[in-house]
Amino acid sequence: MNLKDITTKTRSYRRFDESHRIDYKTLESFIELARLSSTGANRQPLKFIIYNTPEDCEKIFPYLVWAAYLTEWPGPDEGERPSGYIMILGDKSITENFGIDHGIAAQTIMLGATEAGLGGCMIASIKREELRDEIDLPDKYEILLILALGKPIEKVVIDEINGDDVKYWRDSANNHHVPKRSLKELIIKLK
Numbered sequence: 001m002n003l004k005d006i007t008t009k010t011r012s013y014r015r016f017d018e019s020h021r022i023d024y025k026t027l028e029s030f031i032e033l034a035r036l037s038s039t040g041a042n043r044q045p046l047k048f049i050i051y052n053t054p055e056d057c058e059k060i061f062p063y064l065v066w067a068a069y070l071t072e073w074p075g076p077d078e079g080e081r082p083s084g085y086i087m088i089l090g091d092k093s094i095t096e097n098f099g100i101d102h103g104i105a106a107q108t109i110m111l112g113a114t115e116a117g118l119g120g121c122m123i124a125s126i127k128r129e130e131l132r133d134e135i136d137l138p139d140k141y142e143i144l145l146i147l148a149l150g151k152p153i154e155k156v157v158i159d160e161i162n163g164d165d166v167k168y169w170r171d172s173a174n175n176h177h178v179p180k181r182s183l184k185e186l187i188i189k190l191k
């Protein structure tokens with residue numbers, strides 16, 4: 001796959017074959033991609049936690065909020081849940097300002113996941129305080145993002161946007177549709 005193919009395939013997937021487990025080394029190799037990525041002032045303030053056992057995954061899942069636009073859908077059912085997570089933390093002993101470092105790291109990891117035949121979803125809607133208690137996270141770490149990963153079982157279709165409606169939706173076959181603005185709309189030309 002070339003970069004355009006990988007990027008196109010790197011959609012947000014929220015339903016997985018949970019029986020497909022992801023080994024620790026694979027998740028570690030994704031973090032290696034993040035390690036090699038750009039970071040403001042070369043501060044490298046991000047830290048990562050890998051979760052891949054069924055017990056670990058069960059522990060993290062309740063603290064995540066899925067697909068806010070799909071109001072009728074409470075999130076993936078048992079058997080369709082992620083089989084690995086990478087938690088991206090900001091280490092406040094290095095800096096209090098993480099800038100856009102976690103976005104860069106997250107997308108790089110998601111591209112790596114696609115290359116490895118996996119997929120997932122970046123989750124920023126997290127019940128942070130409850131999760132912090134659950135995992136006994138030391139105060140110096142801020143929970144920035146959680147990447148939910150697995151073997152996707154859903155089809156995601158990119159649609160042309162209709163007007164200004166950015167809401168993703170599911171059709172009767174449960175395919176997930178994501179409206180994207182056109183290139184023409186994105187590139188502005190000043191006089």
Ligand SMILES: Cc1cc2nc3c(=O)[nH]c(=O)nc-3n(C[C@H](O)[C@H](O)[C@H](O)COP(=O)(O)O)c2cc1C
Pocket residue numbers: 010011012013014065066067068121122123124125126156168178
């Ligand atoms: C920073 C960020 C935070 C996100 N947080 C959530 C989230 O909490 N829950 C969720 O289900 N999806 C989340 N998403 C996924 C977006 O909804 C998704 O990227 C968007 O619908 C576009 O779909 P696409 O990723 O397939 O292009 C997040 C995405 C980004 C970039």
